[in-house]
Amino acid sequence: MRYLTFLLALPLAAQITTNPIPEPIIKRGLAVEIKDLVRLPETRSMRPADQDVTPSGWARVSFVKDLPDGRRFANDSRGFLYLLHASAAPTVYANVAEAFPFAVYNRLESGFIGFAFHPDFAANGLFYTIHSERGPGNPKPLDFIPIGYGLKDVTHHNIITEWHAENPAADTFRGTRRELLREAHVVQNLTHPMGAVEFNPTAKRGDADYGLLYTSGSDHGFSNGGGPNASNPAQTQRLDSIMTAILRIDPRSPSVSKGVKGLGDYTIPPSNKFAADGDPATLGEIYAYGFRNAHRLSWDMTDGTMFASDIGMSQVEEINIVRNGGNYGWMKREGYFSNARPLGGDLNHLYPLPEALLSGKEKDGYLYPVAVYDHDEGVAVTDGFTYHGKIPALRGKFVFGDVQRGRLFAADVAALKKADDGIPRTVAPIEEIQLFTRDATGKRIDVTLQDLVNKTLGTTVPRADLHISRTRDGELLITSRQDGMIRALVP
DSSP: OHHHHHHHTSOGGGSBOSOSOOSOOBOSOOEEEEEEEEEOOOOGGGSOTTTOSOOOOSOOEEEEEEOTTSOEEEEETTTEEEEEOSSSOOEEEEEHHHHOTTBOOSSTTOSEEEEEEOTTHHHHOEEEEEEEEEOTTOOSOOSBOOTTOOGGGOOEEEEEEEEEESOTTOSSOOEEEEEEEEEEEOSSSOOSOOOOEEEOTTOOTTSTTTTOEEEOEEOTTTTTOOSTTOSOGGGSSOSSSOTTOEEEEBOSOHHHHOSOBOSSSSBOOTTSGGGSSOOTTSOTTEEEBOOSEEEEEEEOTTTOOEEEEEOOSSSEEEEEEOOTTOBOOTTTEETTEEESGGGTSOTTOEEEOOHHHHTTSSOOSOOOOSEEEETTTOSSBOOOEEOOSSOGGGTTEEEEEBTTTOOEEEEEHHHHHHTOSSOTTOOOOOEEEEEEEEOTTOOEEEEOHHHHHHHHHTSOOSOOOEEEEEOTTSOEEEEETTTOEEEEEEO
């Protein structure tokens, strides 16, 4: 209460409206070569014009993932899961769009958004997808609608599906599928849906985390999606709702696991903090919460530290270390600032935290980011991975970037972990990675991802749409939802 009174007493001039982090990102000569690997087929013409109102992008690739058997897969969010070949064109492994006639493709975050293979895929043939569908006229029953809303308010559905391949070694999917979770959007635009499904790649058979499925955490557009009671702080900071939450589930049906049923046809892991808190009002599938759009998750392959890239509102982008039961503050916090909206101000304005909180002398119950940058530097943080490959300059680094501007950044992994100290102002320094290619003579040519995308498309597009993936041998792949090209950072 003392902290709230402090903030309400601040004069209007104390609000931060621009440039909350004046220190620029470091540029000190970290440079890495980038090479084209393979381009997905063009799909711009494959969606009806009345659905795809933003048809930019040769192919909308955002995830590339490897199986232990060496096969590599990539998605096009227009509805295709591709198998990539070393010396041949990509082929369709699964036509996801064909399976879901209600799917929508009207935004970059729509359609077939993400996928993940079960760690025992070679034996059980299971993999998982997230896709989006239109709400009006959709006959499928929903497992969850945001608190205070009803079926009449639903604009879109987000669905997690389990697929069972009859022959896991086959290069084309044939099998069955089962729906795990169907949950609702109520804001006008399909903004910040669940964007990822992931398994912890460091978990070993017998570990508590082995075979548990994580989802990304988001506010489902309540920040800026329009519609009834948008920008509603009451939809955040609650444990009876999946808004802003990263979920961790056992994807097995309770009829198989004999465990506790979640909102959908999956089992709640008893190791989740909110499954073991004895409170019937909390959802046991919540692993951590308070994210605006933690659309990408990853793990440090050396010790299992979990990271989330959380897209901010109008001011601050975040890298967070995720902990079971943690509250990451949205919509009350953005970076290490207080968001003005819950205090009656504008959503795109911030207040500085009191010095006692910034320095860690007082606690407020929130976990704070370990790296931040503001919108002088970029607009939306993208995937981040600890690097374990063959490029000496990147070893020991956490590599991430900015979706729209396509800039690549790095922070020392040790510095990120040191910043996870309970002191909000402690964050790791960020440096920019300069990309370069080589001409036919071997001469170095400095480039940006935006340059490469424009060159591939033969035209200028307004955004790079960067995403990053990590291969099974620790190298990093760079993709764009604009040109459909998969590139690699190389030694």
